[in-house]
Amino acid sequence: xxxxxxxxxxxxxxxxxxxxxxxxxxxxxxxxxxxxxxxxxxxxxxxxxxxxxxxxxxxxxxxxxxxxxxxxxxxxxxxxxxxxxxxxxxxxxxxxxxxxxxxxxxxxxxxxxxxxxxxxxxxxxxxxxxxxxxxxxxxxxxxxxxxxxxxxxxxxxxxxxxxxxxxxxxxxxxxxxxxxxxxxxxxxxxxxxxxxxxxxxxxxxxxxxxxxxxxxxxxxxxxxxxxxxxxxxxxxxxxxxxxxxxxxxxxxxxxxxxxxxxxxxxxxxxxxxxxxxxxxxxxxxxxxxxxxxxxxxxxxxxxxxxxxxxxxxxxxxxxxxxxxxxxxxxxxxxxxxxxxxxxxxxxxxxxxxxxxxxxxxxxxxxxxxxxxxxxxxxxxxxxxxxxxxxxxxxxxxxxxxx
Numbered sequence: 531x532x533x534x535x536x537x538x539x540x541x542x543x544x545x546x547x548x549x550x551x552x553x554x555x556x557x558x559x560x561x562x563x564x565x566x567x568x569x570x571x572x573x574x575x576x577x578x579x580x581x582x583x584x585x586x587x588x589x590x591x592x593x594x595x596x597x598x599x600x601x602x603x604x605x606x607x608x609x610x611x612x613x614x615x616x617x618x619x620x621x622x623x624x625x626x627x628x629x630x631x632x633x634x635x636x637x638x639x640x641x642x643x644x645x646x647x648x649x650x651x652x653x654x655x656x657x658x659x660x661x662x663x664x665x666x667x668x669x670x671x672x673x674x675x676x677x678x679x680x681x682x683x684x685x686x687x688x689x690x691x692x693x694x695x696x697x698x699x700x701x702x703x704x705x706x707x708x709x710x711x712x713x714x715x716x717x718x719x720x721x722x723x724x725x726x727x728x729x730x731x732x733x734x735x736x737x738x739x740x741x742x743x744x745x746x747x748x749x750x751x752x753x754x755x756x757x758x759x760x761x762x763x764x765x766x767x768x769x770x771x772x773x774x775x776x777x778x779x780x781x782x783x784x785x786x787x788x789x790x791x792x793x794x795x796x797x798x799x800x801x802x803x804x805x806x807x808x809x810x811x812x813x814x815x816x817x818x819x820x821x822x823x824x825x826x827x828x829x830x831x832x833x834x835x836x837x838x839x840x841x842x843x844x845x846x847x848x849x850x851x852x853x854x855x856x857x858x859x860x861x862x863x864x865x866x867x868x869x870x871x872x873x874x875x876x877x878x879x880x881x882x883x884x885x886x887x888x889x890x891x892x893x894x895x896x897x898x899x900x901x902x903x904x905x906x907x908x909x910x911x912x913x914x915x916x917x918x919x920x921x922x923x924x925x926x927x928x929x930x931x932x
Contacts, residue, residue, distance in 0.1 A: 616628065616629055621646065622642055622644035625640075627639055636648070636656060636858050637858075638858060643816075644817060645815045645816055645818070645857075649696070649720055649722055651720075653753055654703065657707075659708040659711065663705055664706045665705035666706070667734075667735050668699060671689075672729055672730060672731045674762075675766055676763060678762040678763070689724070692723050695722075698723050700735065701726045701728070702718065702720065702736060703718050704716070704717040704735045705739075710863075710866040711877060713746075713877050714751055715740075715742055715750050716739075716751045718753040719753060719754055720755065721756065727758060727767070728756055728758065728767055730763055730770060733773055734773075736752065736770075740777040740778060744781045744785045748787075749787065749874050751789075752792065752805060754793050754794060754802075754805075755797060756796075756799065756806075757798055759800035767800070768800065770804075771804035775805060789810050790811050790812075790813060791805065791806055791808065793814040793818055794814070795818035795819045795820075796818070796819040797818065798823075799822065799823075812852050812854075813853065813855075813856050813864070813865075815857070816855055
């Protein structure tokens with residue numbers, strides 16, 4: 531192909547149309563104005579189009595002075611393979627994001643603002659205070675409970691391959707930590723591990739996390755990113771839906787504790803049909819894909835067209851299935867506000883170290899209280915007690931005055 535292009539370059543200015551014979555067929559180049567059109571036929575008679583070439587062909591035309599310089603570049607993508615790991619392509623606008631900046635921007639496209647997928651470790655780093663993460667049940671792995679048979683790749687081999695690829699033992703990480711000083715129990719699913727599918731181990735780890743949070747009276751946060759139940763484990767994976775939902779019923783109804791579900795893209799199948807939609811508050815990321823069955827499955831099964839955007843977080847929010855849509859870069863702050871609003875306060879944090887948030891009103895009232903009484907009061911003697919009293923008063927006024 532490079533030989534053909536060199537011939538095109540040498541004869542292009544002498545003739546407006548040339549035909550050359552190649553091993554793969556005849557190639558014809560036509561030059562008209564400032565456009566170079568390359569076409570031809572194979573020996574079989576099939577026309578040559580750019581999609582038939584194994585390596586893409588790029589032709590760059592530029593003018594300098596009175597003449598025209600035509601520069602052909604064959605296979606530039608092959609030459610730049612060593613640079614492809616430096617960039618991440620957005621799945622929404624197809625723009626390129628420099629990987630170093632992409633990580634700093636929390637996997638948000640700098641061109642269109644689309645929220646791309648994050649690993650479970652990245653989400654834990656995003657949400658949990660440094661040095662407070664305490665994982666649970668890291669050594670729990672699946673043993674192929676039904677002996678799933680596959681002609682392509684055995685389930686056990688595929689499972690081991692994902693463990694090596696991701697560095698994880700399963701599709702969810704569970705543990706305890708702190709969000710702006712507030713102790714929480716948190717589980718984060720990872721779509722990179724077998725599509726975040728929920729098998730018996732995923733269900734058991736989440737159930738144990740819920741039971742641990744109930745025993746220690748911790749608020750619970752589950753970050754969902756899953757393709758649904760894991761088909762390789764059959765009905766055992768489906769039973770996890772009921773098991774997790776039962777544990778959540780005890781946690782919410784009997785223990786009267788607070789559960790926040792965070793839905794990210796994608797959240798589908800059995801996860802959507804169980805714990806993902808059972809939160810006291812359901813939060814989603816912008817433009818997240820949330821559904822029970824996929825668009826293609828619905829259309830092929832029911833012979834009906836699924837409207838575009840009907841499985842997005844914005845559509846679900848408009849129809850009352852979600853409470854909040856929160857961009858990723860402020861998610862930690864919003865979760866912290868929700869936790870403190872429901873009475874979960876930072877543990878062993880000095881009063882003066884609280885960052886400005888919803889409690890700024892309480893801090894202002896603290897200062898005005900000193901002026902009204904006309905004397906100094908030692909508020910710092912029991913800062914946590916005072917903060918609790920002021921918070922309860924602020925919540926009461928917010929509920930009854932709005």
